[in-house]
Amino acid sequence: MTISPLALPFPELAPIAGVRIGTATVPYKQWTRDCVTLVELAPGTAVAGVTTTSKCPSPEVERCRANLPGGRARGLIVNAGNSNAFTGLSGRQAAQAQAARVAERLGCAPDQVFSASTGVIGVPLPVDLALAGVDRAHAALGQADFLAATNSIGTTDTFPKAATAAAMLGATRVTITGIVKGSGMIAPDMATMLGFIFTDAAITPPLWQAMLSAAVGGTFNAITVDSDTSTSDTVLAFATGAAGNPELATMEEAGADALAAALADVCRQLAILVVRDGEGATKLIEVNVAGAVDDASARRVALSIANSPLVKTAIAGGDANWGRVVMAVGKAGEPAERDLLSIRFGDTLVAEHGAVVPGYDEAPVAAHLAGSEIRITADLGLGPGRARVWTCDLTHGYIRINADYRS
Secondary structure (H helix, E strand, O other): OOOOOOOOOOOOOOOOOOEEEEEEOOOOOOOOOOOEEEEEEEEEEEEEEEEOOOOOOOHHHHHHHHHHHHOEEEEEEEEEEEOOOOOHHHHHHHHHHHHHHHHHHHOOOHHHEEEEEEEEOOOOOOHHHHHHHHHHHHHOOOOEOHHHHHHHHOOOOOOOEEEEEEEEEOOEEEEEEEEEEOOOOOOOOOOOOEEEEEEOOOEOHHHHHHHHHHHHOOOHHHEOOOOOOOOOOEEEEEEOOOOOOOOEOOOOOOOHHHHHHHHHHHHHHHHHHHHHOOOOOOOEEEEEEEEEOOHHHHHHHHHHHHOOHHHHHHHHOOOOOOHHHHHHHHHOOOOOOHHHOEEEEOOEEEEEOOEEOOOOOOHHHHHHHOOOEEEEEEEOOOOOEEEEEEEEOOOHHHHHHHHOOOO
8 A cells, every 4th residue: 555645654642541452353354454443441431422414324323322422431442444334234233232242341331332433335244253353352452552543443544643632731731642544535524534532631521522522613524535424434532531630520620721722633633634645645735715704604615615626636737727716616605706706826816806916927836736735725805704624636546546445
């Protein structure tokens, strides 16, 4: 597998107290690497989560939705290579059986076990392999670190993706670390494909959920690779409380703002890493929209630009075709006025007042587009609305990967 040219090094990550990881190999696919990940969480761990808005979710997503109101978690089980989505009763039974085996091994209730699966849609999760995976990963608990877990949850990912941040809660220093997988089928309407975040902070489940829900809007919900929302999208955040700080219950308490900011920072880092590993990607693209009637309108315009195959292929070819940005703004269905619109590539103004700028010189734009990180800005000139989203270019590599995905 060729590593993405936009890959970043895996960060140094310290263990999180109250978290033990084990990984194992089972033949969901013809892989020799580990593809089952089991995480044991300390008793009392708070859990928060967001899941796909797809109307065809996997049984694992449904289990997470059912268990999240309980607010507590003892275990996480993740399968890679088989999404178990669109698999009917047999898929639901397999997810339930695997969670029950985890609960038995960890000595907890099944509703404190959270599940996720990723891979091919429409192939039922083999129960015998799923249970064997639990047993093998349980026997290996404590032997795997975050790097091993990140490698184990991947599918078409070309490099492992993780991020970390710290915050002071009064006199107590806490750490937040997250891992994520995702490369294609990325246009989240909640989060990204699979992301798991861990902290040693003590916090009540309702406040932890509020922090995560607030964080995803400008991070996981602000990325797109190919405009396709997965059936399995899940982000779960676990707070073990092992740091020993007084349990946070409201945003007015000391350190709550710092913890929320650190969580949002980790989510942003993880989200951008997914775009950097977009299938076939060679360029990271940041799309900024200003001057919209409101933020929601700005976001829809930004996504119209970011999801446009014509914009993405122009960037892939280094073509300074700003007319394609005009097209994407116009088709978004949001308030826009041709003669108020201005467009920039990088720092260079290329068009305003309904036309190319006088004396336009394409050289600095071409130089910007030759780089690996591209910035497009569209100002609608209508109001205070702003948004920022991230995407990647569209290359022959994306077609090759997805044409051969099952075969």
